[in-house]
Amino acid sequence: MTAIPLQLPRRLVEFTLDGRQVRVPEGATVLDACRAEGTEIPTLCHGDTLTPKNACRVCVVEVEGARTLAPACSRRVDPGMEVRTGGARVRHSRKLVLELLASSTDLSTTPHVAGWIREYGARPDRFGPDAATRAGQEPKVDNELYVRDYGKCIMCYKCVDACGDQWQNTFAIAVAGRGFDNTVSVEHDAPLTDSACVYCGNCIEVCPTGALSFKSEFDMRAAGTWDESAQTRTTTICAYCGVGCNLTLHVQGDEIVKVGSPHDNPVTHGNLCVKGRFGFQHVQNRE
Numbered sequence: 447m448t449a450i451p452l453q454l455p456r457r458l459v460e461f462t463l464d465g466r467q468v469r470v471p472e473g474a475t476v477l478d479a480c481r482a483e484g485t486e487i488p489t490l491c492h493g494d495t496l497t498p499k500n501a502c503r504v505c506v507v508e509v510e511g512a513r514t515l516a517p518a519c520s521r522r523v524d525p526g527m528e529v530r531t532g533g534a535r536v537r538h539s540r541k542l543v544l545e546l547l548a549s550s551t552d553l554s555t556t557p558h559v560a561g562w563i564r565e566y567g568a569r570p571d572r573f574g575p576d577a578a579t580r581a582g583q584e585p586k587v588d589n590e591l592y593v594r595d596y597g598k599c600i601m602c603y604k605c606v607d608a609c610g611d612q613w614q615n616t617f618a619i620a621v622a623g624r625g626f627d628n629t630v631s632v633e634h635d636a637p638l639t640d641s642a643c644v645y646c647g648n649c650i651e652v653c654p655t656g657a658l659s660f661k662s663e664f665d666m667r668a669a670g671t672w673d674e675s676a677q678t679r680t681t682t683i684c685a686y687c688g689v690g691c692n693l694t695l696h697v698q699g700d701e702i703v704k705v706g707s708p709h710d711n712p713v714t715h716g717n718l719c720v721k722g723r724f725g726f727q728h729v730q731n732r733e
Contacts, residue, residue, distance in 0.1 A: 456471040456472045456473060457471070457472045458470065458471060458472070459471070459472050459474070459523050459524070459525050460525060460526070461479075461523050461524065461525065461526060461527045461528070461529065462526075462527070462528040462529065463476075463479060463480070463483060463485065463529050463531070464485065464529070464530060464531055464532065466483070468483055470482065470523055473522060474522065474523050475498075475518065475519060475520060475521060475522055475523065476507055476516070476518040476521045476522075476523060476529055477489065477492065477505060477518040477519045478523075479523055479529075480507075480518060480531060485531055487505050487507070487518050487531060488504045488505060488540065488558070488562045489502075489504060489505045489518075489519060490502040490504050490547075490556070490559075490600060490602060490654050490655070491504075491519070491600070491602035491603070491604065491654065492505060492519040493604050493607075493608075493652045493654075494709050495608075495612075495613070495652070495709050495715050495716050495717075496604055496607050496608065496612055496652060497607065497612060498517070498519040498520035499602060499603045499604070499607070500517045500519065500520050501600075501601065501602045501603055502543065502547070502600060502602055503517060503539070503543050504540055504543050504544065504547075504562075505517055505518040505519050506518065506536060506539050506540065506543075507521070507529050507530065507531045507536060508529070508530040508531075508533050508535055508536050509521065509527060509528070509529055510527065510528035510529075510530075511528075515535065515536060515539055518531070537566055540562070540566050541566040541567060541568045542568075544559070544562055544563055544566060544568040544570070545568045545569060545570045545572060545573060546570075546573065547570075547600055548563060548568065548570035548576070548577065549570040549571070549572070549573035549574055549576075549577060550573075550577055551577050551597070551598060551599065551600050551655070552577045552595075552597045552598045553577070553598070553600075553655060554598075554656075555598060555655065555656030555659075555667075556598070556654060556655040556656060557654075577597070583595075583596050583597045585597070585664070586637075586638070587661070587664070588637040588638050588639060589637075589638050589639055589645075589661070590661055591645050591647070591660070591661055591720075591724050592645075592647060592650055592658060592659060592660055592661055592664075593658070593659050593660075593661055593664040594630075594638070594657065594658055595656070595657050595658075595659070595664075596629055596630065596657060597657075598655045598656050598657040599629070599630060599655065599657040600654070600655055600657075601621070601628055601629075601630070602654060603621065604649075604652040604653065604654065605619060605630060605649035605652060605653055605658060606619055606620060606621060606630060607652075608648045608649050608651070608652045608717075609648065609649055613648055613715075613717050614644070614646055614648050614717070616642055616643065616644050616646070617642065618632055618633075618641050618642040618643040618644070619631065619632055619641075619643075619649070620633075622635070644719075644720060645720040645723075645724060646717070646718060646719050646720055646723065647660075647718065647720070647723040647724060648716070648717045648718065648723075650723075651706060651707065651716050651717070651718075652716070660703070660704040662703050662704060663703060663704055666698075666703065672698075672703075673698060676698055676699075677696050677697060677698045677703065678696075678697050679694050679695065679696055679697075680694070680695045680697065681693065681694050681695075681708060682695060684718070684721070684722040686719075686721040686722060686725065687721075689713065690713055691707060691711075691713055691714045691718055691719075691722050692707055692708050692711045692713065692714055693705050693706075693707060693718070693722055694706040694707060694708060695726070700730075701730055702726045702729065702730060705718070705722070705723050705724070705726055706723075707722070707723075
């Protein structure tokens with residue numbers, strides 16, 4: 447049984463969400479309220495273990511009296527405010543954001559995005575050929591643990607935050623370049639093996655698009671054998687030390703293909719070390 451840490455009670459704030467009176471704890475965001483009420487809001491740059499960066503703007507909503515649309519992931523609820531999540535203005539904005547993202551970035555491995563493009567009637571081809579079909583930046587395969595495919599990066603900064611002061615405090619990666627040349631990079635754009643990276647893989651855990659992926663997943667996708675529908679997920683406890691980190695094993699066939707960690711676990715909050723995330727080959731080495 448997972449222990450749930452108790453928190454101080456918070457006052458409830460009442461506001462209007464799509465014409466309904468809703469009460470949420472003080473300090474909750476509009477996105478928190480929408481999820482509690484079962485209202486679907488698309489998100490890409492939002493991470494449940496990270497401070498919102500408001501980078502992708504897919505989650506925008508309309509707040510009565512506000513001049514501009516507000517990002518639901520960071521806009522906190524105020525008493526009496528009126529929020530609309532599906533008006534024409536909101537839908538047009540989300541459609542345009544999806545078109546711009548999909549026309550400039552390969553979103554072929556981004557969960558849910560194909561459904562959002564259909565839902566909002568987005569046509570990325572208005573801005574040129576599908577980014578997934580264009581010859582672009584080659585994936586960086588310079589180690590045996592994970593791959594960096596920046597052709598799929600939407601510059602959400604989640605990996606930088608996870609590597610930096612929000613979790614790992616390694617600061618191995620940062621944003622380099624300006625404008626359209628913006629990219630996530632290690633110091634001097636060196637190979638990952640020559641950088642400060644400690645291979646915790648916490649950047650992979652928060653990446654929303656597959657720009658960062660396990661080498662095992664990358665190889666299986668290239669071979670056409672990757673099949674998430676055939677995978678099972680089992681949560682267990684890491685045996686390497688006494689901290690008690692929870693691991694979620696993704697198994698396809700009789701092979702562990704990648705390892706994650708539950709974000710709601712009070713020990714790990716989705717984070718692991720190199721042993722927990724990548725040290726699983728010994729359990730299936732049959733030689």
